[in-house]
Amino acid sequence: MGVVNGMQLAKKSYENYSHENLLSVIQSDFLQFSLQYTSENHGAEFTFDNGISMCLLADGIVAFNHNNKSPTSKSIVLSCGIHGNETAPIEICNQLVNDLVNQKIKTDHRVLFIFGNLDSMPSAQRFIEENLNRLFSKEQSSTSIEGLRATKIMRIVDDFFSAASETADRIHYDLHTAIRPSKNEKFAVYPFLHGKPYSKQQLAFLSACDVNTILLSQSPTTTFSYYSSLNHNANAFTVELGTVMPFGQNDMSKFTAFMATLTELLTKPDVNLPDFGQCNMDIFNVNQVINKHHSDFALHFDDNIANFETFSKGALIASETGCEYRAQHDGEAIVFPNANVAIGQRALLTVIPYAL
Ligand SMILES: [Zn+2]
Incomplete structure (x- = not known):
């Protein structure tokens, strides 16, 4: 500073x-x-x-x-x-x-x-x-x-x-x-x-x-x-x-x-x-907003994974003391994952396709 x-x-x-x-x-x-x-x-x-x-x-x-x-x-x-x-x-x-x-x-x-x-x-x-x-x-x-x-x-x-x-x-x-x-x-x-x-x-x-x-x-x-x-x-x-x-x-x-x-x-x-x-657009609805509540918050995927990588229903995405976060739909994708955010802040979003 x-x-x-x-x-x-x-x-x-x-x-x-x-x-x-x-x-x-x-x-x-x-x-x-x-x-x-x-x-x-x-x-x-x-x-x-x-x-x-x-x-x-x-x-x-x-x-x-x-x-x-x-x-x-x-x-x-x-x-x-x-x-x-x-x-x-x-x-x-x-x-x-x-x-x-x-x-x-x-x-x-x-x-x-x-x-x-x-x-x-x-x-x-x-x-x-x-x-x-x-x-x-x-x-x-x-x-x-x-x-x-x-x-x-x-x-x-x-x-x-x-x-x-x-x-x-x-x-x-x-x-x-x-x-x-x-x-x-x-x-x-x-x-x-x-x-x-x-x-x-x-x-x-x-x-x-x-x-x-x-x-x-x-x-x-x-x-x-x-x-x-x-x-x-x-x-x-x-x-x-x-x-x-x-x-x-x-x-x-x-x-x-x-x-x-x-x-x-x-x-x-x-x-x-x-x-x-x-317009050929991909539109997604946010499905889960996952906030970090504990210092042991961990993401269960590779560090190099890209935004919009998809998961199968039930796949473990993240966990922390007392909680596991899983994909709720086939094709649910992750966006903005960051395990290093301050406690209380958003650590990732999950999204699912949406027809407008
Ligand atoms: Zn920015």
Whole structure:
């Protein structure tokens, strides 16, 4: 923690920079700017020749707005790096921000970019003190590095969606990469909707992004996407784009469709989408949420097993003092297994195929 705090303290203040100098630092690379500079007084605003304005809201958090936007303009949140070592989404968002700042692309919408756990990015750690993606709840009051960051992010997201027009589409894609490889390389978690209907248009959008596997969550959580879905009625998803890799080592060719579709979302009034019926998607319902209750919690499968590996009915998946967890259906698959989570936290999910 000390080392990273040291890095945080070493951040330069941009307060005395002229508007022009500040813009040129941002234009050279938004992520590097966010990692190296800070300010006591955020809120610097810029307007570009193409009619787009930009506002720095906090370290690593920036909003873009079209000054002549139409009433149908969308309000879009793109978040990345909620886990600081998940580099591919950070590089994707950074590319989009750099393109906007340098006027290579122009958005038709209100767009908020959030680079989540800036403090854990330099050391390529998932988090410093605790998992940021378990802290998105109005009730949380943690004063850890991540707790304070979650509070700040929630306030900014609240303000962003509160200022959206009533009829505008509200969208939030929270972009991640998984710890382990997956049989279905890209997949998305659809937060629990409390009985509201699933958006087939959103699923078709994800399919166009090359995300063809969907997990339907069946319970409230404290993830970022659930927060936006519950509190702001946003079409929100946790999107998993592949496996964790160091910065600069991602094979960006794997994200061509994703990048192209996201760019279309930002730059066009509407994205041309196929009918949901024509999308070949694998949809799963969450069957078991298995939390770790004891320190002897153990997974009963190989460490290298991929997400979405299936089990036969009755197969032992995990155990701990006083409890055994078994597959309840043939073809039940495991997702996000991690025996090293803190006691009380989720150690894995199991899922079963679902027809929408
Ligand atoms: Zn993640």
